[in-house]
Amino acid sequence: MRLILLGPPGAGKGTQAARLVEKHGIVQLSTGDMLRAAVAAESEVGLQVKGILDRGELVSDDVICKIISDRIEEPDCANGFILDGFPRTIAQADALGDLLEEKALKLDGVVQLEVDEAILLERIEKRARESAEVRSDDNADALKKRLAVYNEQTAPLVAYYEARGMLKKVDGMQSVDEVASQIDAALTAE
Numbered sequence: 001m002r003l004i005l006l007g008p009p010g011a012g013k014g015t016q017a018a019r020l021v022e023k024h025g026i027v028q029l030s031t032g033d034m035l036r037a038a039v040a041a042e043s044e045v046g047l048q049v050k051g052i053l054d055r056g057e058l059v060s061d062d063v064i065c066k067i068i069s070d071r072i073e074e075p076d077c078a079n080g081f082i083l084d085g086f087p088r089t090i091a092q093a094d095a096l097g098d099l100l101e102e103k104a105l106k107l108d109g110v111v112q113l114e115v116d117e118a119i120l121l122e123r124i125e126k127r128a129r130e131s132a133e134v135r136s137d138d139n140a141d142a143l144k145k146r147l148a149v150y151n152e153q154t155a156p157l158v159a160y161y162e163a164r165g166m167l168k169k170v171d172g173m174q175s176v177d178e179v180a181s182q183i184d185a186a187l188t189a190e
């Protein structure tokens with residue numbers, strides 16, 4: 001199974017991706033996690049993107065698409081994957097389409113977690129309080145920027161995938177279990 005999880009920061013993409021990993025035996029490909037690992041390792045890419053992440057801006061499409069293209073080739077992706085945090089722009093979605101076509105792989109669906117923006121800040125502040133490792137972009141300024149970037153650059157992907165008949169909308173405001181079962185239902189209803 002190959003899926004995209006779409007939704008603003010704090011929508012619960014990471015939490016739901018972890019559930020799907022367990023249920024379907026597939027891997028979670030979180031571009032945010034990969035970039036944070038690169039920053040922590042102080043790799044060339046990490047040094048290049050650190051400031052961008054801290055400000056809540058987007059890393060260039062070229063850098064991200066190369067990371068994903070390489071990652072999809074790894075043997076653990078053979079059974080399928082969940083893209084969490086990618087694509088984030090129309091250009092990335094186009095590049096992903098080309099990439100999958102080249103590799104003769106099919107996407108099974110795009111799950112959109114719909115959430116009320118007003119409560120996102122609250123959720124992220126909670127994540128920052130409860131998480132052992134505090135993200136350098138889980139603060140009010142960076143979050144505001146991340147939400148603005150989402151609305152400008154990523155939200156158009158909803159119409160993009162809807163037009164391709166791939167979008168599955170799920171109410172992300174319910175409990176973790178309820179959201180998970182709605183995702184299951186959306187993925188089995190064809």
Ligand code: AMP
Pocket residue numbers: 009031032033035052053056057058059060064084085086087088092137146
């Ligand atoms: P996330 O963990 O998905 O919220 O991502 C954290 C940060 O990593 C974002 O605010 C961006 O700076 C960067 N990032 C993650 N995924 C992408 C992507 N697909 N395109 C560009 N930047 C990304």
